[in-house]
Amino acid sequence: MNESNHMWICNVAVSTIWTEPNSPREIDEPGLHEPANIHQWYNALTTDKRRDLCDLNLVQSQLLYGEEVIVDEIEGDWAKIIAINQPSKKDARGYPGWVPLKQLKQVEREAWSYFPIALITSKTAALMDHHNETILDLSFLTYLPVVDQHEQMVKALTPEGEAWLNRHDVAIFPSYDDIPKQTGQAIVESGHEFLELPYFWGGMSAFGYDCSGFTYNMHKANGYQIPRDASDQAKAGEHVPLNHLEIGDLLFFAFENGHIHHVGLYAGNEYMIHSPSTGKGIEMIHVPGTKYEKELCVARRYHT
Structure with a gap:
């Protein structure tokens, strides 16, 4: 596979960027799956377990569905990545850390970059299949390439193919860089x-x-x-x-x-x-x- 023609993107609604592959604890397992079960994971964490994510330096940041990363290294089931849209002094290219390899997917760069984007403007939005069944609940500010637009629905390109979003949950822009600057x-x-x-x-x-x-x-x-x-x-x-x-x-x-x-x-x-x-x-x-x-x-x- 020609690396220059492809890009790595996040393949779950939210992927947590861990400090090291051995950082997750047993209680964090739901957040490591594909798809990640964020609600189950968050609900299981006591205040002390949440606080330890910081105090024990376990977690660095997170990725949203479709977010591009650079993969620097693959070690077993883990990928050492750079989140290129999260500027950091830790690396000139973006924010570094480790994510489960199964939460990433390679896609064709040209296809992923060609289309305008649908930016989720609701707190959360359902990503649906062609039967209107929910595939994933996506977060605010997730954005995906737009393949087609209808009065009430938007067809988007995803890491797994085409899917649908409600038009009222998104705003359409020519690209990520075209999101207008507000006050x-x-x-x-x-x-x-x-x-x-x-x-x-x-x-x-x-x-x-x-x-x-x-x-x-x-x-x-x-x-x-x-x-x-x-x-x-x-x-x-x-x-x-x-x-x-x-x-x-x-x-x-x-x-x-x-x-x-x-x-x-x-x-x-x-x-x-x-x-x-x-x-x-x-x-x-x-x-x-x-x-x-x-x-x-x-x-x-x-x-x-």
């Missing part, structure tokens, strides 16, 4: 749809975001690609003085040693919307009088 207000309003969604370390889907996954994806929804991690997000974009904040700016929080550990979206009038930590859900808070007031250290702007 800071629009970025924050996108976040409102996910209030109370439980935090998930490494989370990059509508089934659970971590703090920087939330800010990354709300920007992605509005036409901006920003770095994946909070520490990287804090070093790019436009520096903003803390007394000149605009809605949609990113607020960063650090420990006394200067290590940035959190990011949120400025929502105006000293409010912030953010995905706080394991055991909590996305929330809108008034920053003054909270621990975040003391830890606020820098702001950045990516919106125009």
Whole structure:
């Protein structure tokens, strides 16, 4: 197979990028399958088991269905990958880590890149076969090539062939790069749809975001690609003085040693919307009088 004519893409609704092939625990098994059973996995995890994903450095990030990766190495049932649309200081090409090989598939690059895209704009959307039976529940911001369009349905190309999406769940664009750039207000309003969604370390889907996954994806929804991690997000974009904040700016929080550990979206009038930590859900808070007031250290702007 000519590698230059093919590309690797994610073949499950959400694939978790693990630190090492031996990182998953027995309780994580549902998230390793094809298809991955994200709901079963998340529901089985206690707060402590969720917290260990961070504290034990088990998880790095996640991929959405159809997301392109570079495969650097295959070791048994695992692939060492680079998520090329998740900028990171860890690798100039994108975000590195390991995923189960069965959660990836090679497709023809020309066919996958030729068509316009259907971007999922609903929180989740059913991917259906020609009998209208649900194949997968896909996350917000999953995008797939469009093969045909009808009044109520869109036929999309998937790693396994053609399937259908409801027209009301998607927006059609000529390409990923053609998603229009919106205002800071629009970025924050996108976040409102996910209030109370439980935090998930490494989370990059509508089934659970971590703090920087939330800010990354709300920007992605509005036409901006920003770095994946909070520490990287804090070093790019436009520096903003803390007394000149605009809605949609990113607020960063650090420990006394200067290590940035959190990011949120400025929502105006000293409010912030953010995905706080394991055991909590996305929330809108008034920053003054909270621990975040003391830890606020820098702001950045990516919106125009």
